Amino acid sequence: MNRRQTLGTLGAIAVLLAAPRASRATTARAVSLVDLVRRSTRVAQVMPLEASSRFENVGDMRHIVTYTRLRIDDAIYGDSGESEILVRTLGGHVDKLGEIVHGEAQLIPNEACVLFSQTNADGIELVTEMAQGHYPLVSDQYGALRLHASRNMPHLVGNPAGAAAQLSGLEFARARALIREARR
Numbered sequence: 058m059n060r061r062q063t064l065g066t067l068g069a070i071a072v073l074l075a076a077p078r079a080s081r082a083t084t085a086r087a088v089s090l091v092d093l094v095r096r097s098t099r100v101a102q103v104m105p106l107e108a109s110s111r112f113e114n115v116g117d118m119r120h121i122v123t124y125t126r127l128r129i130d131d132a133i134y135g136d137s138g139e140s141e142i143l144v145r146t147l148g149g150h151v152d153k154l155g156e157i158v159h160g161e162a163q164l165i166p167n168e169a170c171v172l173f174s175q176t177n178a179d180g181i182e183l184v185t186e187m188a189q190g191h192y193p194l195v196s197d198q199y200g201a202l203r204l205h206a207s208r209n210m211p212h213l214v215g216n217p218a219g220a221a222a223q224l225s226g227l228e229f230a231r232a233r234a235l236i237r238e239a240r241r
Contacts, residue, residue: 083159083211087219088186094239097173097185099135099142102194102229103127105164106141110149121156123149125164127172133236144174144182160211162191169194171204171224171232189213189221194229202229 094100108125115122123146129139148158162184164170173190174182184190188207197203206225213219224232 085211087213087216090220090223090239093220099174100133101129102131103172104169105166121149161187163209204232
């Protein structure tokens with residue numbers, strides 16, 4: 058190979074290395090639907106009503122957390138007779154400060170969703186497996202409600218048939234039946 062060919066090859070390699078590639082901020086192991094249901098104390102169709110953020114110690118670090126008040130419209134599993142619950146997610150905005158937690162569920166006021174939640178040792182309700190436990194409901198062209206992956210869903214590895222793959226795109230009634238079946 059002559060000098061011109063060598064420089065041309067090195068130049069091509071440099072261009073390939075510098076070219077933009079798709080990347081993900083977060084990678085997580087996909088959880089199966091059975092495991093997602095088993096880890097949850099409640100699964101429900103909910104409507105986020107309002108949210109507020111504040112600083113709180115989580116583990117050994119100070120973080121911004123958001124508490125969202127949710128109305129329970131359809132208790133799929135784990136009904137405790139409550140009509141509303143308060144769920145904590147990581148991240149949010151306090152004054153001019155914001156914290157983004159990649160892979161965390163984003164509960165948007167007035168956006169109906171199916172939510173898998175669990176209660177931690179401190180009695181705080183959390184979204185099970187972060188974004189893997191949150192599925193916004195969107196009406197299709199025929200008016201049927203369908204589950205969609207959480208907008209903050211991380212890149213999932215390890216289980217191509219995980220809960221997110223099974224539930225995303227399903228009509229709500231079919232998803233409800235699958236969730237109840239997974240509990241048995």
